[in-house]
Amino acid sequence: MNRLILVLFFSLLSIKGFSQGQLNVDVNDLYTPNSPGLILLDKAPNSVDKPTTPKAFSLSVLNLLNGGALAVTPYWLKNHPTYVADDIYKKKTPIWETFNISAATYKTDTTTSFSVGIRSQLLRIYSKKKRGEASDVERQIRNELSHGVTINTNKIDSLKGIYVNVINRPTFDIEIAGALVGTSNNGPFNNIDVSLNKSGVWLNFKWSPSKCPLDFVAVSRYSWSSYKSENTNADSSFLDYGIAMFYSKKKIDLSIEYVNRNDMSLKKNYDRIAGALNYMFSDKIVAVVSFGKNFDNVENLYALFGVKFGISKQKVGIATP
Amino acid sequence: MQVKKDQLATKKLQITQPNVFLTITIGNRQIGGNQLQFDGNPNIFAKGDISNLNLGSAADLGGKTLTIITNVLDANDSSQGIVVTFSFHGTNAAPIQYTNTVDNNGDILSLTTKYSFL
Numbered sequence: 001m002n003r004l005i006l007v008l009f010f011s012l013l014s015i016k017g018f019s020q021g022q023l024n025v026d027v028n029d030l031y032t033p034n035s036p037g038l039i040l041l042d043k044a045p046n047s048v049d050k051p052t053t054p055k056a057f058s059l060s061v062l063n064l065l066n067g068g069a070l071a072v073t074p075y076w077l078k079n080h081p082t083y084v085a086d087d088i089y090k091k092k093t094p095i096w097e098t099f100n101i102s103a104a105t106y107k108t109d110t111t112t113s114f115s116v117g118i119r120s121q122l123l124r125i126y127s128k129k130k131r132g133e134a135s136d137v138e139r140q141i142r143n144e145l146s147h148g149v150t151i152n153t154n155k156i157d158s159l160k161g162i163y164v165n166v167i168n169r170p171t172f173d174i175e176i177a178g179a180l181v182g183t184s185n186n187g188p189f190n191n192i193d194v195s196l197n198k199s200g201v202w203l204n205f206k207w208s209p210s211k212c213p214l215d216f217v218a219v220s221r222y223s224w225s226s227y228k229s230e231n232t233n234a235d236s237s238f239l240d241y242g243i244a245m246f247y248s249k250k251k252i253d254l255s256i257e258y259v260n261r262n263d264m265s266l267k268k269n270y271d272r273i274a275g276a277l278n279y280m281f282s283d284k285i286v287a288v289v290s291f292g293k294n295f296d297n298v299e300n301l302y303a304l305f306g307v308k309f310g311i312s313k314q315k316v317g318i319a320t321p
Numbered sequence: 322m323q324v325k326k327d328q329l330a331t332k333k334l335q336i337t338q339p340n341v342f343l344t345i346t347i348g349n350r351q352i353g354g355n356q357l358q359f360d361g362n363p364n365i366f367a368k369g370d371i372s373n374l375n376l377g378s379a380a381d382l383g384g385k386t387l388t389i390i391t392n393v394l395d396a397n398d399s400s401q402g403i404v405v406t407f408s409f410h411g412t413n414a415a416p417i418q419y420t421n422t423v424d425n426n427g428d429i430l431s432l433t434t435k436y437s438f439l
Contacts, residue, residue, distance in 0.1 A: 052401040053422060076400035079420055081348035085396065088350060097399075138352055145354030145392035146368040151429060153322045156394060160427060163352075163396060 031219060032202040035071045036179035037102030037117030040198050048102075052076060067112075069104035073097075085138055088167055089131045095120050102179075110185060113197075117179030125172040129210040137163040169215075173206040198225045215246040237264040253278040324429045327421060331386065331435040336379045338411030341438070345371040345391065348404040353393035360386040360435075379411075382438040391432045395423045403430045412438075 033039040038048065048069040049060035054077050060070045075096045091097065098121040106113045126134070141159045144152055180199040200223040207216045220241040242259035256275040263270070274292035281287060334341075347353035357366040357374075366387075367374055376382060393403050401422045408416040423430050 052399075073399045076349070076397070076402070079349055079402050079404040081346060081404045081406050081418060083348055083350050084346065085350055085352050141352050141394060141396070142354040142370055145352070145394060145429070146356055147354075148356040148358075148365075148390040149431065151324055151392060151431065153324065153429070156429070157322050157427070160394060160396060164398075 032119055032175040032177040032204045035102035036119050036177040037115045038069055038104050040115050040179045040181045040200055064103055064105055067105050067107040071102040073100045075099060089126045092123060092125050094124055095122060111183050113183050115179060115181040119177040121175050123172060123174040124170045127171040127210040130166060130171055134166045137166060169208050171208055171210060175204045177202040213248050217244045239264060251280045322427055324431050325423055326431045328433040331437050333437045333439055334409055334412040334414050335439050336382060336411060337413050340378050341376045341382055341409060341411035343371055343374045343376055344408045346406040347393055349400050349402050350397040351393050351403060352396045353391055356390045358388050360388060386435055386437045389434050393430045395426055395428050398426055401426060
């Protein structure tokens with residue numbers, strides 16, 4: 001009965017009024033991309049080479065020159081015999097271990113578009129509790145791997161999933177990324193004209209306290225494009241920054257974000273605040289409430305509030321770290 | 322998840338100290354486990370993480386063959402390289418390094434090695 005009342009309550013509030021048209025950026029856009037060199041290029045590559053050996057890397061570079069995509073972490077191209085699993089908690093500044101290069105080229109008859117990007121973790125700290133959780137799963141995996149030729153792959157696969165979830169959620173995490181996109185003509189080598197079209201720099205800070213299921217994320221991005229602004233005839237450039245909070249517990253997911261966009265060519269500022277709440281009645285029924293407010297300092301100041309309700313298997317969120 | 326198997330030929334180790342100790346190091350931030358068994362003995366001698374394990378005295382070990390099954394899970398998304406180092410302290414052997422790769426992230430490499438003590 002209580003559930004029915006909740007459903008009716010949400011239904012009555014299902015007024016669609018939230019618009020994001022004034023500010024086409026949310027926290028999702030500001031997360032450091034996995035492959036920054038590929039994200040700025042408008043053409044999505046058919047496949048991305050991810051070489052893990054020097055030989056495979058050489059082949060990938062050759063493919064890249066003929067139009068392809070590549071993402072590589074150079075540190076792991078060679079073996080590190082003394083880098084054991086536990087070292088992930090000890091290395092607090094894993095800059096080189098996580099330094100990733102991504103690049104892509106796209107050829108037409110007359111031009112070649114190219115992009116290159118880098119990404120790295122500047123700081124990664126695990127709390128004592130998280131180290132304990134990860135070590136415990138690691139011990140269970142090691143035990144499963146210690147039965148000689150009898151290997152329970154299903155159990156190990158399941159434990160690996162838990163292990164990856166724990167180590168991918170450090171207590172403190174600072175990531176940086178940068179990328180640029182350019183174009184060159186396909187003329188003779190001594191007559192190549194190269195121009196830069198776009199660039200971007202991302203910086204993320206994430207705090208995931210171990211004692212509560214909350215994640216706090218601070219994000220920023222500077223982006224530049226050679227696309228001229230109509231009013232100033234200057235190159236477009238934006239400085240975006242925002243904060244987001246995520247709460248997740250058995251039946252409830254809550255996410256709230258605030259984003260500010262500074263249009264540096266037009267000297268304008270935009271703000272956005274948005275949130276989403278999911279309540280899981282059962283595995284198949286999820287109630288969803290989202291709300292938001294955009295305002296623009298130059299246009300009429302307005303605030304929109306809306307709540308929408310949906311029943312589906314899928315949850316919604318404003319962003320995913 | 323696939324299991325790639327590999328087996329190496331028996332290595333002969335000359336004992337030089339009163340006791341022999343073994344350390345097995347799984348590198349590249351991968352996770353591994355071991356099972357040790359002396360040939361002709363149905364009991365498992367040791368399993369799990371092997372660090373400075375006393376294999377026995379020179380008198381006990383002489384003439385015996387040790388089989389080690391090392392299973393390594395590729396738990397490092399940035400590398401598919403497997404590197405295992407076997408260090409027998411108290412023998413004439415320098416640390417023995419084994420390298421290989423798995424085909425896909427998350428695969429397992431199952432390595433069998435044998436050591437004959439002289």
